[in-house]
Amino acid sequence: DAGVIQSPRHEVTEMGQEVTLRCKPISGHNSLFWYRQTMMRGLELLIYFNNNVPIDDSGMPEDRFSAKMPNASFSTLKIQPSEPRDSAVYFCASSQKGTGGYEQYFGPGTRLTVT
Amino acid sequence: AQSVTQLDSHVSVSEGTPVLLRCNYSSSYSPSLFWYVQHPNKGLQLLLKYTSAATLVKGINGFEAEFKKSETSFHLTKPSAHMSDAAEYFCVVSPTRGYNKLIFGAGTRLAVHP
Numbered sequence: 001d002a003g004v005i006q007s008p009r010h011e012v013t014e015m016g017q018e019v020t021l022r023c024k025p026i027s028g029h030n031s032l033f034w035y036r037q038t039m040m041r042g043l044e045l046l047i048y049f050n051n052n053v054p055i056d057d058s059g060m061p062e063d064r065f066s067a068k069m070p071n072a073s074f075s076t077l078k079i080q081p082s083e084p085r086d087s088a089v090y091f092c093a094s095s096q097k098g099t100g101g102y103e104q105y106f107g108p109g110t111r112l113t114v115t
Numbered sequence: 116a117q118s119v120t121q122l123d124s125h126v127s128v129s130e131g132t133p134v135l136l137r138c139n140y141s142s143s144y145s146p147s148l149f150w151y152v153q154h155p156n157k158g159l160q161l162l163l164k165y166t167s168a169a170t171l172v173k174g175i176n177g178f179e180a181e182f183k184k185s186e187t188s189f190h191l192t193k194p195s196a197h198m199s200d201a202a203e204y205f206c207v208v209s210p211t212r213g214y215n216k217l218i219f220g221a222g223t224r225l226a227v228h229p
Contacts (some may be wrong), residue, residue, distance in 0.1 A: 004158075043219050044204070056216070091158060102209050103149055104217055106158040 002026075004107035006092050012113045018080040021069040023108045024073055025094030034067055034077050034103060043091075049075065050097075082114045117142045119208045121220035129228050134178075134193040136223045138206030139170070141187065148189045149207040150180055159205065165189065177201070201227045 005024040013019055025032050033048040047057040052069045060067070063084040064083070069075040079086055089111050122137040138178075140146060150162040163174025170182040180191045189206060206220040 042221060045216065048216065091222070093159075102147070103160070103161055103164050106151075108158045 004092055004094055004105055006090075006107035006110050007111060009108065010111045012115065013082055014115055015083055016081045017114075018063045018078065018113060019086075019114075021077040021090050021092075021112070023075045023077070023092030024091070024105060025075070026096075026100035026105055027073070029105075030072070030099060031095045031102070031104075032069060032075050032112045033093040033095075034075070035093065036088045037091060037109075038088045046077070046106075079112075082112075084114045087114050089113055116209050117146060117208050118121050118145075119206050119218055119220040121204075121206050121223050123223050123226045125226070127226040127228065128196045130198055131195050134191070134196045134200065134225065136191040136206075136225065138189045138191065138220060139187050140189060140206070140208045142208060147209040148180075148182060149209065150174065150178070150189075150191050151205040151207060152202050153205065153222075154202045162191070162204075164206065196227045198227050200228070201225055 004026055006059045007022045025028045031050050034046040035043055036046055037043045044059055046059045047067045049069045060069055060080055091106050091109045093106045095102045095104040118141045120131040122141045128134055145167055151159040152162050153159045162178050163172045163180055165172045167181045173179045176194050178191055180189050182189050203222045203224050205222050208218045
């Protein structure tokens, strides 16, 4: 299993530009999560999907952020327009609801720098 | 409501000595509990999980954790630290019903000295 795949691994962009982060979850997993990690705020859940449907987007900072999951094997997180305070590492994770706990498997992250 | 508290933000040990990372949780019903590890500039990796089976859970790299309901604790231990264990460790609680969100602790940074 290839695990959760994220692209790009690094992104440097200028303020005001649109940024799109991509995620491919583990095959067979029905839940997908987007997180943001910074030194100041730690790990924050931005949004998560069950069966491609957004369930909770209360962590999305503002309207500049949007996420989609058009099918079970692909999701995007878009920031438009980007700002320097969006600089962070963005993680995607997936899980399969089971009889026990719902452990999540994380991708390697995308390090975003907005100048 | 569920929450998790990691009692130490930083722990420093010498190589070859035991490791103890402390975690307390709060849950209105029987939770599932996890420990994740994050090495510098890497993603989070699942170390071990408790899902209401055996209270002593063994994970990867020699780590284990014991679920103590009476103390609402899920401390992570390792008998002998290795330099490669230096990382950030997160204690995590998950509902066993309803939405499958994870509640993360603030993290404990483990330093291992020669």
